[in-house]
Amino acid sequence: MASLLKEESMKEFNPHEVIKGTVVLVNRDEAYVDIGYKTEIPIPKKELAYPEPDNATDVVKVGDEIDVYVVALGGENGVILSKTRADRLVAWKQVEEIKENEQVIEVEIQQVVKGGLLTSACGLRGFIPASQVALHFVKDLNEFVGQKVSVKVIEVDAKKQRLVLSRRVVLEQERAEKRKEVLANIVEGEKRKGIVKRLVDYGAFIDIGGVDGLAHISDLSWEHVKNPSDVLSVGQEVEVLVKAFDAETGRISLSIKDTVRDPWFDKAEKYPVGSYVKGKIVKLTDFGAFMEIEPGFDGLIRMRELSPKHITKASEAVNVGDEVTVKVIHVDMDNKKIALSITRVQQDAEKKEYQDFLAKQAEEEEKATTISDEVNE
Numbered sequence: 001m002a003s004l005l006k007e008e009s010m011k012e013f014n015p016h017e018v019i020k021g022t023v024v025l026v027n028r029d030e031a032y033v034d035i036g037y038k039t040e041i042p043i044p045k046k047e048l049a050y051p052e053p054d055n056a057t058d059v060v061k062v063g064d065e066i067d068v069y070v071v072a073l074g075g076e077n078g079v080i081l082s083k084t085r086a087d088r089l090v091a092w093k094q095v096e097e098i099k100e101n102e103q104v105i106e107v108e109i110q111q112v113v114k115g116g117l118l119t120s121a122c123g124l125r126g127f128i129p130a131s132q133v134a135l136h137f138v139k140d141l142n143e144f145v146g147q148k149v150s151v152k153v154i155e156v157d158a159k160k161q162r163l164v165l166s167r168r169v170v171l172e173q174e175r176a177e178k179r180k181e182v183l184a185n186i187v188e189g190e191k192r193k194g195i196v197k198r199l200v201d202y203g204a205f206i207d208i209g210g211v212d213g214l215a216h217i218s219d220l221s222w223e224h225v226k227n228p229s230d231v232l233s234v235g236q237e238v239e240v241l242v243k244a245f246d247a248e249t250g251r252i253s254l255s256i257k258d259t260v261r262d263p264w265f266d267k268a269e270k271y272p273v274g275s276y277v278k279g280k281i282v283k284l285t286d287f288g289a290f291m292e293i294e295p296g297f298d299g300l301i302r303m304r305e306l307s308p309k310h311i312t313k314a315s316e317a318v319n320v321g322d323e324v325t326v327k328v329i330h331v332d333m334d335n336k337k338i339a340l341s342i343t344r345v346q347q348d349a350e351k352k353e354y355q356d357f358l359a360k361q362a363e364e365e366e367k368a369t370t371i372s373d374e375v376n377e
Contacts, residue, residue: 013037013070013079018086023064031056033068037079043068047082050123051110084123091122092158099153104170107151109144117141121153124163132166135175178210179250186245186252191259196236199228206240206254213252215240222257222264223296264336267297271328271338276345281322284314291326291340301326305341317342
């Protein structure tokens with residue numbers, strides 16, 4: 001009679017519905033749940049959680065009230081239950097709300113699959129396409145396995161069991177916020193630390209704390225640069241000067257060379273006006289000749305300073321490759337120019353020779369006067 005009364009008081013269940021149950025026993029491989037049926041129903045660990053746990057006790061404990069999904073009626077125990085399917089129904093609603101509210105969630109990357117990465121979000125299998133993993137192309141996605149990353153839900157389709165996530169959207173948002181913050185604090189003329197991000201034929205793009213600026217090839221070094229890769233490498237840390245900033249367009253012009261003193265001035269200080277220098281003629285022009293004082297440091301000898309005679313071409317006085325001695329006659333620090341003269345060297349030599357002659361003549365006259373005075377005495 002008691003058995004009959006118990007059967008009559010049992011609840012009726014329908015396939016595909018979610019009901020409440022209480023955990024009454026847990027072992028390594030399964031959990032037994034009381035749902036008001038004639039017997040407790042076992043749920044294997046693979047149906048307790050996704051991904052499948054090593055031990056059922058990692059998911060539930062005795063006394064827990066849980067939601068379970070009625071997969072089907074019948075079978076060995078009369079009812080087939082699944083906690084994961086019940087969780088999924090709740091989870092799909094949850095991820096839809098997350099997408100609608102544009103929330104950022106944290107997930108752990110589980111494995112690399114064709115076209116992207118697999119992860120778990122709210123107990124559901126999520127997919128991150130390769131194009132949504134980072135801001136730039138990633139050659140080897142294996143480096144992300146085991147990492148926890150922040151993502152946004154970009155596609156939800158419960159019927160197709162499709163959940164697509166994006167890390168790139170989060171990174172782009174972070175970059176935009178950081179860029180806005182950096183741009184608000186940029187001051188023309190200030191010096192900043194930066195990282196070389198990309199090299200192009202016309203210069204280098206440098207990250208100065210979340211925003212990129214361009215250092216034109218002419219601003220990379222005080223020396224002539226043929227290719228940016230000759231003086232910089234991607235990933236290199238450099239100090240830059242903010243030359244110009246357009247708040248409307250967000251364009252930033254940077255300079256590396258302006259963070260240090262122009263070496264031209266250091267060289268110029270070694271050759272003051274009046275000093276003599278020996279060098280090689282490196283170029284002839286219509287207005288004179290350029291002489292290399294030292295590597296990367298030239299001076300101009302104008303036509304009238306090449307020869308004491310009237311000449312119409314520099315080649316009438318010197319040729320490229322000639323070694324000559326010149327006198328520094330002017331140093332223009334503002335325009336970084338040095339004026340040299342060959343004729344002044346010759347004039348100075350002739351003047352010195354004449355002065356030496358006069359001095360020697362005066363000395364001889366003094367000797368003659370001294371001898372004459374001695375004779376008269």
